[in-house]
Amino acid sequence: MILFQLSYPSYWIILCLNLSILLSYFLYCDKNSKKILKKNLVSFLLRLFSLFFISLLFLEPISKSFVYKKNKPIFLVFVDASESVNNYDLRNQLKGLISNHNKNVDIKTFHFSDKVYDGLPKNYNGKETNINSVFEFVKKKYLRKNVEGLLLISDGIINLGKNPIYNESINMFPVHCIGVGDTSQITDIRIENVNYNPVSFQNSIVTLELIVSADNLLGNNFDAKLISNGKNIQSFNFLVNENDFYKKIIYKVEVDSSGLNQFKFKVDSFQNEKIISNNSFDITIDVIESEYKILMLYDHVHPDAITIRKSLESDINVDFKILSVSDENIQFSGSDLILFSGIQVLEKLISEKIKKSEIPLLFLSNNGENLFKNFFDNISLNFGNNFFEVSPSLDTNFSSFKIDRNLINQFKNGPSLSTNYLKISGIKRPDIIFRQNVNGITNDNPLILIERDGVSKGIILAQNFWRQRMYDYKSNENYLKFDRFILDVCKSLILSSRKNKISVDYDKIVGINSKFNLRVKKFNKNFELDNNEDLYFECTNNFGDTIKKKITKNKDYYQLNLKLESIGKYKFKVFSEDTSSYHNSSFIVEDIDYENKFAQANHRLLKQISEKSDGTFLNYTEFKLFNEFISKKKFVSESEIESVNTVDIKKNEWILLILLMLIITEILIRRSSGKK
Incomplete structure (x- = not known):
């Protein structure tokens, strides 16, 4: 494909054409009739075209020729590499899928747990599952690429990040899901969640809402305990009166000591319970002295x-x-x-x-x-x-x-x-x-x-x-x-009216295999975000080990991600070179078993993702059907500009030769008609 462009605005073409017509007319018009006679029409046109082409050359025209290449369509594969899918290895089937269809489509493979990694998983030992990270990765890397679809292999259990169903990237192209894991309901009692305000004031009474659910335990009694500093401070006995049981339990607790207060909720287990890691739930409340x-x-x-x-x-x-x-x-x-x-x-x-x-x-x-x-x-x-x-x-x-x-x-x-x-x-x-x-x-x-x-x-x-x-x-x-x-x-x-205008958001409880995340916003007197000052982070654990880091500046905030290798309580402060401390608090590092808190695969979430994106959902036993689906699908290649060649038309020998031929032809016609 060839494209012609001028270095000047396009309206100059009209000016050049009008000027060429005017000059040619004055040269060849009949003085009596004021018209172009038939015998002079050819000469008039030759002079018109000659002048017009010469004037165009002054506008510095260039030609661009494009060389295109065809790109194979892309198909993305993301495999859950967390511990909960350890018994459902589909790597061999995926290798077969790639070898069968790699000629028609570029299949790119990734695996994920807490975030996305390149290639198929070498093992399934991820401690957390963040399905939303898949769609954030796709939005960042493949937004304007020729992606025909995405295959997501997972059990649908998420324990990190946002719910992916609300991610706009789901609608970019069809998302096909293959569900692994056991969806059959087991006998279990578990703590679903605890609702509470993470910040409170000293000597205040806080409300804690414990949410408990149980399956197939009709008629059994259980105790839900609230533990602080190793002591049972409140206990609530309840009867499971349904096979699909769900209950909210309200606790009122007075917090009388400032700093980070830790509480543990614990529900009794029953004999031969398979999963007991979901019978407890830890929370922390940052208690401040202000009133x-x-x-x-x-x-x-x-x-x-x-x-x-x-x-x-x-x-x-x-x-x-x-x-x-x-x-x-x-x-x-x-x-x-x-x-x-x-x-x-x-x-x-x-x-x-x-x-x-x-x-x-x-x-x-x-x-x-x-x-x-x-x-x-x-x-x-x-x-x-x-x-x-x-x-x-x-x-x-x-x-x-x-x-x-x-x-x-x-x-x-x-x-x-x-x-x-x-x-x-x-x-x-x-x-x-x-x-x-x-x-x-x-x-x-x-x-x-x-x-x-x-x-x-x-x-x-x-x-x-x-x-x-x-x-x-x-x-x-x-x-x-x-x-x-x-x-x-x-x-x-x-x-906003206080001198220490700083907002600190951080993880109160961190898993030993996870990163501690801290985000700081600093404001000036007009409550405008201000990150001109350098801020530092310093923390010390129970053993006296100290870590000091400079907090990274972003556009509107400061951010720190830190991997910690020791379990225990950490006291930390955020400070600058001119200020001894902007913020003091603490956090706790524990060995948290996120993956094994849920035994039942959540294929419902995977089906919702497929339906929302016009994809398909299959069970892992039906992988052959997906292979057949890919075989029948028609993939469309996309052309992409590989290179652009730019040529100055003034330097083109053929253009100059054509102009010369026009001028010589006009001269010969004039001489043959007796004109000089």
């Missing part, structure tokens, strides 16, 4: 204000007070956060004192427009005449704190909220948490946002949040998820 003092100023009572009060008072280390704006001698000094509810106008003296105090603020939507304009310099609010129903939709750019995925789904599927805010503008450095979703469509209007310019100020632009708290209880028999969200919003406002 938050939150003041609510109100003029009119609103159900949402009462709901927020209940959420904040559920934490014993929140000192919550309520004052009416009509009270005399309102004292707000020492408060970490001020909430406003149902206030139309606030006395100027009080407003000025609050501004000077630089205390973070949170406004409910039932406040008056004048109050907003008093505290937000450039705010503009557009109200509708009527309230309309909305659902909260999480802003994709929000990252100030983590929001429970289940709570996001509850907000989406639960009762709607009400608002009459059509538009809000003039917010400096808005940090939007949720946007409006009306009839399933998310728009640009915020529902909950924080202004991060100077003193942080939050606004809740919707009403009837009390419905969502009730829905949380209906779904989970507690208010944990909703209360934690409200507390996190308030904490985000409070922490």
Whole structure:
């Protein structure tokens, strides 16, 4: 394929053509009729083409010729190499598949456990399974390649990473799954999960929700123990009253010592139980000494204000007070956060004192427009005449704190909220948490946002949040998820005003074969992400061994991945050269048997992946059918540019020869007609 290009804009061609026509016309037009006579038509055209081609050469034309090569289509194979599939080796069958079809398709093989590795597995000794890492790898390496499909061989058990069913890469091309492992239901009792807040305050009472399930153990009694520092602090006896048994058990525990508090949940095993590693579950709670003092100023009572009060008072280390704006001698000094509810106008003296105090603020939507304009310099609010129903939709750019995925789904599927805010503008450095979703469509209007310019100020632009708290209880028999969200919003406002503006997210419990992951976000006075300073990490274990590392800088955060070889408790600190410590805490390294906590293969997940991507699902005993499927499939090769040859047309001898022939021909015709 040959492509012609000019070094100048294409409209110059029109100018060159018009100029050539004009010059040729003046040369050959009849003076009497002002037309081109028939006897001069050939000469006119020869002169026209000569001038036009010569003028084009001044535009520096080039020609590009492309050399293409055909690439074979790609087919990807990913094999689960974790311990749970040790008895289901399909390497020989895969080698046969490759040899049978390698002429028509480029089959690339990988294996995975905690992450993706090249080639077929040499052994099956992976301690963790992260199926989502497969699709993250594909998105990174094969996004624009000619991939015809993907074969995933696994038992479907995941104990690391996100659920792959939500990964957008699944839809890139068909994903064919071959399920290995035993799907038959065995007799077992296990701890499915523990729901809890990983951070709490000293001397507070925390709520721990233990989820237990059992199969084929109808009529048996078991004890669920909560253990701390080697002592049984609480025990709950329960009867299994169904073959497919599921139960939530609530524990209330007072945490009186600061630092990392470790708890172990343990459920009794029964005689000849095959898997006992899933009968225990370890958690840690980071207990801090701080206490938050939150003041609510109100003029009119609103159900949402009462709901927020209940959420904040559920934490014993929140000192919550309520004052009416009509009270005399309102004292707000020492408060970490001020909430406003149902206030139309606030006395100027009080407003000025609050501004000077630089205390973070949170406004409910039932406040008056004048109050907003008093505290937000450039705010503009557009109200509708009527309230309309909305659902909260999480802003994709929000990252100030983590929001429970289940709570996001509850907000989406639960009762709607009400608002009459059509538009809000003039917010400096808005940090939007949720946007409006009306009839399933998310728009640009915020529902909950924080202004991060100077003193942080939050606004809740919707009403009837009390419905969502009730829905949380209906779904989970507690208010944990909703209360934690409200507390996190308030904490985000409070922490933005403190000098030590740093957010540290890290693994509290680490498997001996896994990596310790630490992520740090550092903020400046305007709560902007700031990673100009070098940060360091130092940890010491029970034996006095110390590790010191510089934390890697990324675009918006700092990150550290560290493999540790000794079991025990590690104390660590994050610091800079100028600051002795930004953050102190600890974590625990244990020998965790992730792979053997689940005995039953999860082929349901593999079937969901296949259905979502228009792939196929087969059992490992049906591998021959997949081989036949590949044999019948027509693979399409894709052409790719191998090289590009660029030639300057001015230097082309044939072009110059053609021009010369045109000019000579015109001269001969002119001479034969008696013209000079």
